[in-house]
Amino acid sequence: MMTGRHTVEQQRHTVEGTDPGLFVEVHEPASDAGLRPVLLIHGFSSSSKLNWADSGWITTLQDAGRRVITVDLPGHGRSHSPEDLDSYTPSRIRADLLQIVTDAGARPLRDGDPSTGLDVIGYSLGSRLAWEFGATQPDLVHRIVLGGPSSADPLAAFDLAAAQRHLADGTPIEDQSTAGLLKMAQMLPSNNLFAMLSLIEAIKGEPFDPAEAAPHMPLLLVAGEKDERAATMPELASLAARRGGLVETLVIPGRTHTNVITSRAFKEAAIEFLGV
Amino acid sequence: MAEISFPLPDLGEGLIEATVLDWLVEPGQQVERNQPIVELETSKSALELPSPQAGKVVRIHGAPGETINVGAPLIVFEVPDDTAGIVGTVPKDEAPKRRVRLSAVLDED
Amino acid sequence: MSETITEMPPVIPAAAGIQQLSMQQALNRALDEVLAQNPKTVIFGEDCGRLGGVFRITDGLQAKHGEDRVFDTPLAESGILGMSVGLAMAGFHPIPEVQFDGFAYPAINQIVCQIARMNYRSRGTLPMPITLRVPSFGGIRAPEHHGESLEALFAHVPGLKVVSPSNPHDAYHLLKYAATRPDPVIFMEPKSRYWQKGPVDLTPAAADTTAPDGGNLTGARVAREGRHLTLVAWGAMVSRCLQVAELAAEDGIDIEVLDLRWLKPIDAEALARSVAKTRRAVVVHEAPLTSGLGAEVAQLITQGCFDTLKAPVERVTGFDVPYPSGDLEDEYIPNIDRILFGIQRVLEYRRG
């Protein structure tokens, strides 16, 4: 496979005067068919490498002739871990994403021109960001695929005080969800724990409200059959459908929230959905 | 015919095992180097493993749901003995063809 | 990260000790046993170690015998052969590999000026037990310098011995034999025959027996018995001559095929024995005609059988041209018709 995998510090412009130091990669297609790029947004405590590269998404999209833009969220992967809380707010991240895709060559949608616009695939926390990004960028986003989506944000319910106590003196965390998320965050050496907690704090300040702004463009919602969080998927589907958008859903048998990501059925459905 | 066994590699940071989610290849199939062969789940993430080499799949170890230890056999490839050397091609053994006929008076003096 | 397991083909039940092996496998096995038997043997060359050689002849040997005994060298043939001289002086038995026939040319200086003469120069005190493996001859549509036939060049050098097997069985036994000699032996492997399988009797052969299966490792071998004419060949040309013999039989001509095996020393007695019976001979080789080894063979036959020969010895050989590119390879290597023409000329010859 002769893919032009490229690594570059893509960030050239800053939003609001500070550079959050997000690590961006642009992966060129196996053969360039002149199709609009695909932005991939990874989940909490993951990275572009874990979420998209190791799981085979990038090569699958490249083979399908797609140009792929990946971004590590602040404090994740190879991105910086800024000190200021503001860098972690979902609204700031969305603004940074917009600048990044523009720098990477995404252009506003023009009817009948398949090279314009941007497709977005999000996973878990990335799905939330993709939902909001689509809702706020109707002139840019062409289609969206949401993996492991949830109308509720588990991070918003995170018990930050308990987590900080636990980190300080080992006091056990009562809330199971909080304990699980913290364990996840601690597992990866590439994660900056301070940054993880900053992100959670910032998200608590801007909790997910899918009804506040729902995307109008076509949506594909995908979740594993055993993904408890995806119980709210129909809720998201109906919210989007009410805005008049085309909504498709897909449930992958036997898969959980964690392991649905590698599923071939997921990838094939996404490529087909975005290929339209 | 040579067989090359590929054990489950360390998938990072000292993980000792992985669970098979789905095989993307099956015995008898010819695979290329770097082609994804199996979906695995570790305690950290789910991933696709690319094939370390080209060859025909002889055996795969671990049904979906089963756990495999790092270092245990994962997949066995068959590499034909008659692959060419670093250059050139393996000559075919063809039935001999002739145009010339022999004729002789073999006096046995 | 990956380990290599070489599975041997099943043993033929009828004869214990006989296995169907390709020449690659037979050579690999011979080297494996030589390494196991003599701790002083070392194998080295370009890509011989981790890769197992570009033709996989040394496959798995580094993993099994260690990096001290089987190792990669930098890319320098003169260096490989010159280093062999020093290792031999230090009491080792080097089995260097030159990756392809044509790559022996850059090493000619060390082979001719040093390896071949050191025993002589040192009055026998510094023998050169070096077994130089050279994948040889043409037939695989390879780039330039990958299809050369250097036997006459080597045979012409005082102090060298030269051998070339034509089948897996001989490859196994002749390599084991060559690798235990105290003198330098150029071991020419017919690369176009690496992949064909044949029975290999793994029972150790004694050098002093004359068993018809090739148990005699020092001379020529009758590959096919016949009454009317002897075809003399070596390396990859033996199998072609056996095909020709089958075709000639259709025309009522009974051909003997003599696999010369040793190109130095040449088994003059075997030549005389065969041609004394058939009284006609054609020698076939891939190398160019002029000053090729066919001339030496023809002379030895003439010397031994002058009185009974019915015709001058014919030569069917490559031409006096550089070995051509793949598209013209079949025009260069003696083909069945050219060999039949050579036979016909001998059959038609009338004295006076």
Add this chain to the structure above:
Amino acid sequence: MTTKPALAAVDDDAAPLSNQQLRELYTLMAAVRHLDTSAVAWQRQGIIPGYAPELGQEAAQVGSGYAVDRSRDFVFPTYREMGVARAMGLDMVGYMSTHKATWHGGMYNPVESRFAPIQAVVAGSVLHAVGWAHGQTLAAPDEGTGVAMTYFGDGASSQGDVHEAMNFAAVMKAPVVFFIQNNGWAISVPTERQVAGGSVAARAAGYGIPALQVDGNDVVAVYEATRSAFAHCRNGNGPVVIEAMTYRRGPHSTADDPGRYRTLEEERLDAGEDPLERFKQRLLADGVADEAFFADAQRKAEEEAEVIRMGIQDLGPRPGAEMFNLVFQEPTPALQSQATAWREESEHV
């Protein structure tokens, strides 16, 4: 990465590459990348029996080949310089014919192309370059002389001929550019098991030859280093060594299986940046080219490879008589009689 011992005549005054030249460099690299990957596919499809890929070395080859002045310089390649050949404007069907097994040296005209016949012996032509270059000195000692550029790799640098060539060239102040593509691998042997002392460029000091070690994945850096080296040679200052650090991303040849000696992870870590993609990003960032230009370059590359494929497939075997006719300028009677026998016996009457 570029180290710059003072070349006696660094081409500082030379104009920087124009935007049009930069775009031309990209177009060449795209053509080379596509032809290279196509050739691998052709081998799989049975159109050619074998091929030696140069994937990942496009910048080193195109950047250096682009600096050659075809009116006076001469290039001595090995067998993996397809990108140099393309950058110098060779007849690419003639070039690729070596891989079709039509003619070992290729079917292009080396004299007109200023590109010596393809050479299967690594380091086989380094001394030829010295001889040719000294010939330029002998023929026209006072004029801006023609320069010989000889290509070889980290593996070939182990051959004794390389030492002889560098020593001769330095002693005779021959206008030679020794262009080393250090691609990390000599078939299965990595550079650290091949080149003592860390680099080939480091050896130049022993001969008193200035050396430039350049990032071989940066086409502009390679071009500039080569241009400076040519200027140095042309002005009578003797030879220059350039070591372009790059990476053989593919196998040694289409019959090679790199899985036997390096892992995918090692390849990912060691390959570094893709030279083509890296140049593209640079052109984009500098506003030298836009997406439409890149799409056009790709389309042209595909069309070009298609024409070459058709040319290759149309190449029949050479007439067998050439085997005999081309051995000597003055054929011998013995050879002529062999040709006659061949014609009669091999059904070519």
